[in-house]
Amino acid sequence: MSRFVKAFMALVVASLVLSGVSAQNTVQSAPGTPPIAALITVSPPDAEGVVTISGLAGAVFPAAQVAIRNLYTEETVYTQAGVTGTFKASLYGPGNTPFWISPAQSIPNTLRSRPGSLPGGPGTIVYGAFPETAADDTPVTQVVIDGSLEDWEAAYSSAAVLAQPPIYALVNRDSFYLGFAPASSPVYAQIAITFSLDGALYSLALDPRQEQPAALRRIQPNESDLGSLAVSATQADAIEIRVPFLPINPNNTAIETATLERVQFLGADGAELLTIPVEQPVTILPDEADGIPHLNSRLGESFTRFVISGPVAQGVSRWTARGRINGLAFEPGQQVVMELDVTLDAPGLPEGLAGLKMLGQIGLQPVIGADGQQATGGLNSNNGWSDVLTPGGLAITNLSGDFILGESTVPAPQVIRQGSRLLFGLEFALTLPDDLPVGRYVPFFQGFAQVADGERFAWKDNGLFGSGGAISSHPLTRLPLVLSVGTVENGHLLWTLFQDQPSSGSRGVLADEDRAGYALSNRVRFDSPTYILPRVTGPDGDPIVYPIEPYLLNQMPNAYDTSAPPLVPFLFPGGRLSARVTRPNGAVDDLGSTSILQSQLSTAALDERTQFGAQAPVDVYRLTTLNTSFTDYVFEDYGAYTIALSGSLEDVWGNRYDGGGTYRVLIAEPLYLLPGVLPGTPFEVGDVFYPGLRVQPGAPADVTITARIYPLDGGDLIEHTITGQANRSGYFYPDAGGFSFDVAGEYVIDYEARYTDAEGKLWAASQRSAGVIADADGALVAHGRRGLDGGGAAASVRPAWFTLKRYLSIVPDAGGQLNYPYNSGDVAWVASDGQLNPVIQVQDRQGDYAGWLIENLPGYITPTGLSLPQAAAEDELPLGVFSTADNPYGAPLIAERIANLGYFYVSAVRPGVTARQFVAGSAADGLPLYWDWSDPYNQQPGVGISGTRLGDYLFLFGGAVLHNQAINLSDTAIYAAVAITISPDDTPGPRVFPPYRGEAGGPNGGALLVLDETEINMFFHPTGLQPGQVLEVGDTVAIAGQLAPALPSVVSVTVTAPDGETRAFEGTASSIGYFYQPQNDFQVEQAGVWTVDIAVRHEGLTSAGQIEPPPPTGGILGAQGGRFQFYVVLPETEPLIWNDTRIDTSIPPAFPYNFNLRLPQDWRDVQVGYTVTMPGYILDAGVRPASAGSYTYQYNPANLSRRFANLESNGQGDGPAASDVVALTFVITGFDANGRAQIQTRAFTVLHDRLVTFDG
Structure with missing residues (x-):
């Protein structure tokens, strides 16, 4: 098909779509919808390249403020739309320039004039016309200043002013050109050219062999030195000079007469060595101008x-x-x-600059x-x-x-x-x-x-x-x-769904057909194996609409700090999209087949940071049909849906692309799942996996845990599948117990939980954990990164321990972003407005890996500015996917040429929330691997509207993996550190230090935390049995958790039964602070209130040396004296009655809420116990006597946040992501009328503005 026919057909389609869109838009567009590209035109550029972009009525919603960006130059303009959605704006953008257009109700000045993500949205991209003819018909002088007279002889033989030696001269609109080739020339220092322009006589002295300005002198009238002049000159077979007019006479560059008087060769002392008299008029070419000649072009006739x-x-x-x-x-x-x-x-x-050459790379x-x-x-x-x-x-x-x-x-x-x-x-x-x-x-x-x-x-x-x-x-x-x-018939592009609709931190769904060769990575959280989306906005909410339209992750930077043209210029309108949705009951919704009309970028949020942060993918390119059957689909039932999506489109050059496949999504209310092992925990060979978990709201959910271990030596996959049912309070521990990690390698652990409540609602959770298993005596040692990143002096001044303030006073050009601490076990204190960069490097204890890098990657410079020999000496070798130096391509382009497969795992987690999870094949400055402490973490439940707050702590896990066949090395190494959130006003401020308070002889970084005016130097975060947990007689008690600092510290446990019997044990955590000893598990046989005392101490080494007595000690955060209670009931025990019969209800966030508990009338000696927790802290706990048949407990987030600053209490936002998930467990004990001891419990979960209890 000819280009003309294609263009004609595109115009026909566009006109049809335009009429269709016009018909559909009798009702004005609304906020939250993209601009209608078919109603937007880009005018031809004016002489300066400026175009006018106009939107017809309905192009955007009424009175929108519209941001328009040239995606080539990044210039942005803002304009106000009219009451019918019309708008007009002018900005630079000739030819096929792409423009990103984004409307908003209001765009504040704070979001304007910034690079990267465009405020407002959703947006779309439109292009100017692809040029078909040359833009400027002005003849260009066909002389190239290259030291050859061939171009003169070919095009300007009539411009010869002297035959022997041949001298050519001409004048166009802009410059005086001179070319000559003397038969012989003396050894000279300069050449002086005397010439006239419109009667004024000038002398120009220069050395064409040197890149330096010429000296210009006016001889008459009014003899005067005019200073230096940047000219173009060179000498090879001939001498060529171009003298621009503008600096000589800026007020009149239209020359009518010109002469060349003489050419002189001068010695170093200025003496005349050779004079060539000319005294001839110069050819004037008033229609020609300076420009870019392409002599002997190799393009050919068709281009x-x-x-x-x-x-x-x-x-x-x-x-x-x-x-x-x-x-x-x-x-x-x-x-x-x-x-x-x-x-x-x-x-x-600068004026007079000489020697400037220009370079370009393709x-x-x-x-x-x-x-x-x-x-x-x-x-x-x-x-x-x-x-x-x-x-x-x-x-x-x-x-x-x-x-x-x-x-x-x-x-x-x-x-x-x-x-x-x-x-x-x-x-x-x-x-x-x-x-x-x-x-x-x-x-x-x-x-x-x-x-x-x-x-x-x-x-x-x-x-x-x-x-x-x-x-x-x-x-x-x-x-x-x-x-x-070569020949590529059709191209298959990766299409994802729901990229802007996160699922408990996951982002996007891949087609089944693409999963073998591709994977997604939002870098906040490993994507869960099951994509779970809610059906309604809350217990009393409206149905949620979802787009059944594909996202193309490879088209845009997807970066908050970067904008760029799309990878492929697609032809819009063009292509078709078809979808069939199979419901849980097998019924099929056929959405039909419809045209793909345009692109769509970003969500309806004014600032994408509020949705996904400034470092996770944002502004992902979406294909949209503007057809509500596809843009606003409602999942009407709970359960598993299957979506069959297919389609294709072309780029403007006629190449075809298809996409789609089979997509799966589960519609359910979200359960909050707390695995018994923190996600991404690194393991050593011999560690035992704790197989339990907890779901909130507490419910007897069906649980499946699938652990897959991939041996480092490439041996057969090792798989463990654990199934069972949680007890009615959401506590799960399988009868079979856990398993041990017997080989080094990598692991992936998937957690699934399902529960259908009494009202028929499906509740579900899905989570993936992944990391590294290492031998203790491997060749590699995993490290973070010393100091701060930055060029110059920062590369040579990079201590492992420092305060940010002191560091920047010495190296002011360094970045202010902390890295993962260099030493495993160290601590980073990060300001609540700060950032952290997760990076894993390795130390090579044997030297083979260091030697291979140095030999095969000569000239390689690490992201911190070190050469490889320096990096080896400092034990900071990079992990990467490398090919050998003789491979000209990006290493991943040809898998067979990958010589070094190195990568690192990152899991930065705070209790209940993941901050960063990904696997990286490079730590170079490509993707933004770091993150802001205010990141919304893909709107995970419990993240809080402010992100990471004062008092929040994170475990910084990492693992290194390396396969290098040339040196016969396959190895893994593990890493863990801790980050503590501090106030921006903290003294001494952001810092990295060894743990504890100088007990090992190193510097004193201060307390980890201060709680109730008590300095905390270490603590134990329980991940197995939880404070306030309700068990049933016969359930297993298992103590597991993670130590901070992340070191092999000692854990002492005493469990006291209701009858006073105690069970005590002690053990040492793994090298990164993971603690679980299955031999100490036991089944509870008594109903009642149990007590657990946990104390921790560190007696071994730190990065600063051996701990000196007395050792640092700690317990559980918020636990008085390191003690907490858990409650055991009989399986048939009725739950505690409260004053409401609803299991799922809306509540006003942050306001005090009274829980009114009904006490049995015939009980005596009644006591009410309560435990209030959020992940990582016991917020409140106690026991109170009760009477009069009822007890009221007021949950007051504002009061609790005075003690625990990280508890969100301002009530902003909505949904479970807006504040911490809080669990409240109430227990009553007493004696019934027959004198028998009794116990009842009820557990509640507060999901910001939602209260859920499944008991009863």
């Missing part, structure tokens, strides 16, 4: 035009290139020819591989997914398949300066490697400059070209082209 642009000096100005390429379909070994005519505005460029980003499947991502296309997986199927993130194809340089004499504007042409003749994998690729461009032999710098950098505010952290200019290498 494709395009336009690209980008920011200069952090946005102070811009560059634009009009490009041409010799085709879009190639074979390996063929030549790609590309020409870029670049105009770069450099307002900060690289390729993979899109589709030889098998027709989506290929490894690259910069700004790899955020949130990967096709490089761990043995357990987890995404190994932060990898790139990009590679540089070639480079072009424009010598300084060929760079034309017009005031602050530079013109130059980059010509690329790039031979595709013979072994380049077949597939589709998108070219990208990077521009650099260099003065003489100085350091090259990027056009985007502040410096010589000017100094701007800020642009994207990782800007990348992707060409609007898709190159086919």
Whole structure:
């Protein structure tokens, strides 16, 4: 099909869609809907490249404030829509420029003029017209200042002013050109050119062999030195000079007459060595101008035009290139020819600067591989997914398949300066490697400059070209082209669902058909095996609508701090989408087949940080039909749904892509699952897995735990499946107990829980934990990172222990972001407005890995600025997916060429919430692996609207995995540290120190926490039996938990039964502080109130040395004297009655709430006990006598938060993510009328604005 026919058909489709959209929009658009792309036009550019973007009525919702960004240059404008949704705005954007358009009800100034995520939303992307003809018909002088007269002889033979020696001269609108080749010339220091312009006589002295300005002197009238002048000059076979008029006479550059009087060769003392008299008029070419000639172009007759642009000096100005390429379909070994005519505005460029040369690189980003499947991502296309997986199927993130194809340089004499504007042409003749994998690729461009032999710098950098505010952290200019290498019939793109609808921290659902080769990674939480979404907004809420439309993770940066053009310029409207939804009862909703009309980005939130934080994927590219059957689907039933999605679309060049498959989602109310082992806990060979868990609200849920162990040596998968039912209060411990980790390797553990309440609602939970199992005597030792990141002096001043304030006073150019502490077991104190960067490096105790890195990656510089020999000496070797140095491609592009498979696991968890979980194949500056302490953590239940608060603590787990066949090394290593949240006003402030208070001889970092004016230096976080837990006679008591600091400390436990009998035991935690000893488990046989005393102490080594007596000690946070109670009832015991019969009800958040408990009338000596907890703390506990048949307990979050600052109590937000999950357990004991001891309990769960109790 010809390009004309395709364009015609696109116009027909657009007009049909336009009429259809107009018909559908008799009712104005509403907030929360994207702009209607079919109602938006982009005008042709004016002479300065400025276009007008106009929206017809209904394009956006009425009176919206509209943000519009040029995705090439990042320039952004804001405009106000009219009452019918019309708008108009003008900004730079010639040709095929992509524009991101995002409406909002109001955009505050604090969100404007920032790089990255555009405020408002949802948004869409529209393009200007792809150029078909040259933009400027002004003839360009066809002379290249390259030291050759061939171009003169070919095009301007009539411009010869002297035959022997041949001298050519001409004048166009902008400059005086001179070329000559003397038969012989003396050894000279300078050349002096005497010439006239409109009667004024000038002399110009220069050395064309040197990159330096010329000296200009006016001879007449009014003889005067005019200073230095930047000219273009060079000497090779000939001498060529171009003299710009603008600096000579800025008020009149239209020259009518010119002469060349003479050319002189001068000695070092200024003496005349040789004079060539000319005294001839110079040819005037008033219709020609300075420009970019492409002599002997290799493009041929058939080529494709395009336009690209980008920011200069952090946005102070811009560059634009009009490009041409010799085709879009190639074979390996063929030549790609590309020409870029670049105009770069450099307002900060010094006058008289000489020697400035320009450079450009062309690289390729993979899109589709030889098998027709989506290929490894690259910069700004790899955020949130990967096709490089761990043995357990987890995404190994932060990898790139990009590679540089070639480079072009424009010598300084060929760079034309017009005031602050530079013109130059980059010509690329790039031979595709013979072994380049077949597939589709998108070219990208990077521009650099260099003065003489100085350091090259990027056009985007502040410096010589000017100094701007800020642009994207990782800007990348992707060409609007898709190159086919070899034969690829169709391309399959990864389509996900529900990317903007998180499921307890998970983000997005993959099709079953894609799971073998791909995995998602939101980096906040390992995606759960089951995607669970609620049916309604709350117990009394409305049905929730969900989009059955696909997200394409590889199209955009998906980054809060970076915006960029889409990877592939799709043709809209175009393509079809079909969907069939199978309900739990087997009924099928056929949504039909409909047109894909446009793109959609971001949620309806004004600021995407409030939804997903500033480092997790945001603004994910979605294909939308604008058809409510697809955009607003309602899951009417509880249970498992299957979605069959299929579709295809084309890019503007006619390449076809398909996507879809079978997607699964469970519609249920969310259970809050607390695994008995903190997610991501690293294990040593010999550790025993604690197989229990707890669900809230407490319910007799059906539980399945599946543990898969992947041996390091590649041996057979080891799988353990644990099933059973929790007791009625949500406590689960299986009869068979746990299992031991017998081999080193990696593990994945999946937790599933299901419960149907008395009203028929399905409640469900799903969670994934993953990490590393290591031998204690492995070759590798896992470390975090010393000091702070940053260039310059920061690379040489990087202590393991420091205060941030002191560090920055010495190294002010370092970043203010703490890293994982270098030493396992150390502690980081992080301000509540701070950040933390999770990174794992290794120490090589044998030297083989260090030697391989040094030999095979010469010139490699670590992210902290160290050479590999330095990194080896400092025990900070990088883990990465590396190929050998002779592989020109990004290492993941060809799996067979991966020579070193190294990656690290990260699990940063606070009790009940994961802050970061991912596997990374690189710690380089690609994806934002760090996170803000205020991150909303994908809206997990209990996260709190403020994120991590003062008093919150996190366990920083990590693990290293390395496979290197060349040195016959496969090894793992484990790591753990602790982070404590402090106030921004804390003294001494953010810091990293060894644990305890100098007891091991190291520096004193201060107490971990201060609670009730008591300094806490260590504590035990219970993950097995919980304070206030209700057990039934016959249940198993198992003590498990995690120590802080994360060290092999001693745990002492005493359990006292209701009859006073005690059971005591003591043991030492693992090397990272994990504690569980199954030999101490026992079954409870007495009903009543049981007491547990837990004390911990540390007697061994720390990173600072051996602990000196007396050892540091601690207990459980919030427990008075380290003691808590749990309650045991008979299975047939009726629950405690309260004053409400509802099991699930809405409550006002943060307000005091009275729990009125009914006491049996015939009981005597009644006592009421209560335990109030949130994950990680006992908030309140006690025992009170009771009478008069009732007891009232007031739950007052405001009062509790005075003691526990991390308890959210401001009542902001809605839903379970808005504040901490709080559990309240009440117990009454007494004697009935027959004198028999009795006990009743009832447990409640507060999910911010929702109260649930399943007892009864």
